[in-house]
Amino acid sequence: MKLSLAVLALTLSSALSFTIPSNAAHRRTVNSDTSMTTQLQATTGVARNKNFAKLAGGYLFPEIGRRRNAYLEQNPSANIISLGIGDTTQPIPSAILKGLVDGATALGTQDGYSGYGAEQGKADLREKISEVLYNGLIDPSEVFVSDGAKCDIQRIQNMFGPDVISAVQDPSYPVYVDTSVMMGQTQQLDEAKGQYDGIVYMECNEANGFYPDVAASPRADVVYICSPNNPTGVAATRAQLEETVKVCKERGSILVFDAAYAPFIRSPDVPKSIFEIEGAKDCAIEVNSFSKYAGFTGVRLGWTVVPEGLKFSDGTPVRQDFNRVMTTSFNGASNIVQAGGLACLSPAGMKEIETLIDYYLENAGILRKTFIDLGYNVYGGTDAPYIFVSLNGKSSWDTFSEILEKAEVVTIPGAGFGPGGEGFLRLSAFAPREGVIEACERLKKAMA
Secondary structure (H helix, E strand, C coil), X not given: CHHHHHHHHHHHHHHHCCECCCCCCCCEECCCCCCCEECCECCCCCCCCCCHHHCCCCCHHHHHHHHHXXXXXXXXXXXXXXXXXXXXXXXXXXXXXXXXXXXXXXXXXXXXXXXXXXXXXXXXXXXXXXXXXXCCCCCHHHEEEECCHHHHHHHXXXXXXXXXXXXXXXXXXXXXXXXXXXCXXXXXXXXXXXXXXXXXXXXXXXXXXXXXCCCCCCCCCEEEEECCCCCCCCCCCHHHHHHHHHHHHHHCCEEEEECCCHHHCCCCCCCCCHHHCCCHHHCEEEEEECHHHHCCCCCCCEEEECCCCCECCCCCEHHHHHHHHHHHHCCCCCHHHHHHHHHHCCHHHHHHHHHHHHHHHHHHHHHHHHHHHCCCCEEECXXXXXXXXXXXXXXXXXXXXXXXXXXXXXXXXXHHXXXXXXXXXXXXXXXXXXXXXXXXXXXXHHHC
């Protein structure tokens, strides 16, 4: 009997294992820098989500890491300095760290223990976000505390579903495009353009100051704007945001405003929140994060603001549906981390944050000056931790490889942020100061 079952299992396994036909719809590139293809051997009868098959290559930052590791394998003694991914490097400051420690310690006491919290976040943290970061422009009930802005962008996409048209800046942070593809909002990638049919790409270039002409772009249901921008480092002026809000209201579009780099803004004419713009509460959602405020990239704490009066075309409050997403698929941010968030918003915490931001902005200034002195056109680096360097027509991936090999410095090719980023290089100011200074010395020799 055991032998019969084994034979039956082997027979079923053979029946279910089949080679996917090698036509264009099923052949997939193994990685982004090789033309090798492979036929996938099936082990189940479950069809793959067709939207994932549309995604071009791998996500940008893991691909950068893969290439970095490949270089290290070939050059094990290399001393690589990373000016690539925007991960913070400075320790969490003492007052903020104490909030995290106290939050953890409380869980070991009978009086301080807490289990599941509100999925929308602790009431006192929502109140502090409203009071300290928005000066009361938004109500605490409009704040949804989460595990980060990137996660919230995906949740927002879940709320909108597949039947909306999204507009993104080009170049832009890859998450806006990739989540649109995953949700089924797009058709296939137009390889000649490097763009997906079904997404509106709003051109950002040197001629328009890297801020799109939203009015001249085709109408979209959802418009994604990041300011200060990743990757260009350019922050939108008040006039630009006023025009964007005006156009979105006239067209009945929802503006999703990514303000994750707001604490880097120093220019007085640059708003830190879209809700500083009159009328924005009628058309906008804002996502933000403590990642860059306080070095919480690994701690994970963010928030999204959905105004009470923002409604879908049928009159349903957007906040109602976003609340449903949060309460269905999220159990709330960690109690410990939220205690750290409260510490961030204390007077001592805000002072520590300002010191951290000044440190990274000084790094950005060093990088900016280095490339200006080398004769390059440079953008960003004043109200943002990124600088965007024009390569005067050179390939961004080729320049990435050249700098890695000649200077052992990791940068980010602009092409990874969309076709509009080709011909540019993004550098991050989040490395330690000594690393930034050493990297600049190497870059001067490699790119002179």
